[in-house]
Amino acid sequence: MIIKDNKTPVVIINCKIAALGIMRSLGDFGIQTYGVDDDRWSPGLASRYCADRFLKNFDENDQKGFLEYMLMVGEKIGKPSILIPTSDETSVFVAEYADELSKFFIFPRNNPQLIKDLMSKKEMYNLALKYNVPTPRTLFPQNSDDVMKYMEKVTFPVMLKGIFGNRLQERTGKKMAIANSREELIENYKLLEDPENPNIMFQEYIPGGDDQIFIFNGYFNGNSDCLAAFTGYKVRQFPIHVGSASLGECRWNKKVSEITVNFMKAVGYKGILDIGYRFDARDSQYKVLDINPRIGQAFRLFLSENKMDVVRALYLDMTGQEMYSIAPREGRRWIIEDSDIISSYHYYIEGSLSLGQWLRSFKRLEEGAWFSLKDPFPFFLMIGRLFKRGFTWLGKRLNIIRDRQSKLLKAT
Secondary structure (H helix, E strand, O other), X not given: OOOOOOOOOEEEEOOOHHHHHHHHHHHOOOOOEEEEEOOOOOOOXXXXXXXXXXXXXXXXXXXXXXXXXXXXXXXXXXXXXXXXXXXXXXXXXXXXXXXXXXXXXXXXOOOHHHHHHHHOHHHHHHHHHXXXXXXXXXXXXXXXXXXXXXXXXXXXXXXXXXXXXXXXXXXXXXXXXXXXXXXXXXXXXXXXXXXXXXXXXXXEOOOOOHHHEEEEEEEEOOOOOEEEEEEEEEEEEEOOOOOEEEEEEEOOXXXXXXXXXXXXXXXXXXXXXXXXXXXXXXXXXXXXXXXXXXXXXXXXXXXXXXXXXXXXXXXXXXXXXXXOOOOEOOOOEEEOHHHHHHHHHHHHHOOOOOHHXXXXXXXXXXXXXXXXXXXXHHHHHHHHHHHXXXXXXXXXXXXXXXXXXXXXXXHO
């Protein structure tokens, strides 16, 4: 593929793994990219493709201040730029301040309430029911009394998740929990829930391996028509069984694509979308698990035979250029190197991954989130962080061993 007009710059808010992929994807075509993040060592800002770095923290409690900063960024760049938020919070920000931001930036325009509804697992569940999209049975307790009342309705095992997953992870360090009994359900609810700000839901557990979790990545234009559609599945996850794809494979799934395209057309969504499903063998249905109304960090897993991805589709559409046809690159694999090292270790420990299986899993690997010969520095940044994480883990293990030895000495 060729991008004939590469003069429109791109500004990325929140420069983690997804931003690094965006900068490399567009940088290969000579498109200037700029990053906004509060961490000068974030992956995107470390890329050679990042033309300039703007160090600013997004504070939900001071969005007017961030708006003023973004307008300054736009004025400094000096020409209309495509704006890409990569986090939930900044996606809502762009939707809510679209009129002000449009003075300097180009981006798909969405109703802010739609973005909030798609991010909330409770509102997403209601939308799925409204538009007849299969989804796991889910309950939303508001307090301990509801938990006791719902106890008769749940079938174990049951999953406890955050209605807003990021909020739960920030508060507890966990994305979810699985309860196999009434006692575990009550215990986990007390551990995870914030009584002053209810955020926990009970969701039906769908049996099946990680390879039954499917991902849709796509781009929808101003009429909510899908111009680029990709699907794939998770080979491994981090954290294992419940996390994001650490190793994924691009594999076309017509049913998943049809469900998503019809769903997003019905709700009127525009822009890049990342959505997850689990296949339920009990009724042979693909059931929606979560929706990210923004770019996902694994978007570079999805590439067409002519090198199209969702970011390039966005760029072509936003600049009024010809859109290329999409034929997904079947079997392509993509990896987040540091996450997959850790997840592979845990799969091995639980007995679900052998050394031979691990080696064979890289057979069709084409790209890493961190490694690039053209842009090597972020990879070395990742190596440094991985060693730091390893030394931290080792230090904790040594402290545990010392504590045990100390207790044994006292006991004797």
